[in-house]
Amino acid sequence: MIRSDVTIHFTCTRCKRSQEETISGPRLWTQYGEFDVSIILGGVSGSNTCSLNATYIIETSDREGQTDTTGEDTNPPPTHNLTASFDVTRRPVGDEPEAIEVSLQEPALEEHILVDVPVTYKIIEQGSQRGKRKLVSSDSYEFVKKVSKGDFTYWRCSKRSKSVNCPATISQKGETFKANSRDHTHQADKSALKKVQVWKEVKSKCVDDVHKPARRVVEDAMLDFIDEDDHRLPNVRNLQRLANRVREDLRPAEPKDLEFVIDTDYLQCRDFLVGDILVDEGRHLIFSTPNQLRILQQARRWFCDGTFKILAKPFQQLWSIHAFVTKGESFKQVPLVFCLMSRRKGRDYVAVSSLSVIFIVIHENVYSNMIGLPY
Template sequence: MASAVSLCSGCGLCVRSRQEALICDGCNKWRHRLCGTKISQFEYRNINRRLKAGQVFMRCCPDCPDWMEVSCADADDPSDAFPVERKPATINNTPKDFNIILPIDNITPFAETSLVDEALPTTILADTPVTYKIVSGGTRKCSSLLADSLGFTYTRKRESSVSVTWICSYRGKKYYATISQQLGTMNFKSGHHQHTHPGDPGAELKASTRAFVKKSALECSFASSGEIVKKELSSCENSDVPLPNINTLFRCNNRARGGQRPKHPEDTSFELNRDHVPQDFLQADLSENGQRHLIFATSIQLQHMSKSKTWYVDGTFKLVRTPFVQLLSVHSSIKRSSERIILE
């Protein structure tokens, strides 16, 4: 808004292009905003926006003889004229004939509505004592795990001649909760520290389920993980607490069997441990031209394949590890009623 070659009518200094200044509509002279114009920076920026929008702004400097003659009537839009001193609206400035009293009959009463609070229960529930249960094989290393009715679990810390100390399985950085058990009894006493985490209502059920899955995996070495997990989860369907994650139970089953599996052979001259092979599943162990071939099949599969007219052979290389090279599978189909079943 300022010109680079004009002088301020107030201070006499040069008005530069980047300085805030206004030109008088009476004497056509520039004046800095801070040189007695009484215009704030907010008002100056508001004027600048109005001029860019095409609105009309009229102003005269205090030194101009036409200062008092410029008014709102000289502008196209009276609201754009500036400066025009306006006194704040007060009660004393209100005209005497102005009346704000309304008839009482026209006032509509405000109806206030509120939500009805539910009635508090009158029955007082009795404090239920905390019960404890020791789950054999409940930990990852198949050690004993103590679970209470509040959803907290404890592992065995130490044992003395008179008591057994259990420590919370979720250990904090500073302190942790403990339980003291009288040796040979089911009497438990809580320690001084409280738990630093919320309890899990299904902790006891999860620990019992994991212990059963690991025990079944060791006893039934030839049963599939799906059968063991499905059998255990079916017995817990009517439980009120959340059931364990099925993937967690699969990992527990495989981890329990991993310690009993024989070591993976380094070459083909290993001795096959038949204790880890189902009965009558190994049909032949052949060696030909330095290559070893292990043939596995059940008696039912051999019976159906002997009656089949067509066999399908598939060779897979990616499923086997060294020293084995290929898994060769033979398939046949049988017809049962209106559907055809592929045997592998």
């Protein structure tokens, strides 16, 4: 019960709604809750506002609306005897419990001591790009010869470029190898030995069979030395370029004009060149095999085609004669006669096509019906 004349300012701590009310004389308060209270003493202007640091309790009487004069109660008695408190002090903030970190249990490490295996070395003849010897260690490093005198050889690491200049070296005296004090500055290549062996095999096989495709030479060499579980395999395109570079010295020189001699020994197929035609200042070469001429003789129709982009001077066109070849229910058009032409005039085509027919007639002694030849 509030027994003084005061102005009370109520602010709800939940919804933040505020309300002021001036109370004169004794009054019962029947609305309860938790409030922030500020009381203006006296209820007149200019009075001081006091901040209360205490808990004030508003209680109900047994009957609501009771006055000092006697009279009948108009309001029913409250159902409960309630007590509401107003706490205008700062509530203490309790310390939150400290979080305890629990470490994950790691599995125990196995006690396994690695055996110190001595490093061994193997010399690969013609293992370098220039056909020189190369030294490969068992810990997957490669070395090339720097200097040799008598039975002493000084090897240095093969990783030497603008980005990597490895200072590691090996001294060899007789059959004894000794690593010097300076270590490698790069990662080891676990397949170093196999790469060198594949490199050497490709260079050897492409010389033994100059007409075998370079890709097939590379694939055969990798099948001989590379296992299925090996990683960091050699680059196939680099090996193909290596094979073609090695064969450059074995191939005949590229012709610069039409006055050149055909090296039939290098072709290893004397029957493949079937005609060498001179028409005025032009020269045309016809290539085919006896089996291809036989198929062309049996064909009912011939088809002709020409291309210009794949040739170099002094030739201007690759002209070809095609026919359909059947096997069972399948059939396909295939080229059977090839002609390197240095000119593209009408008399050149007549000479080439006529000579092709002559070769077919001589080969089978039978004349076939020609359809589709250009004249």
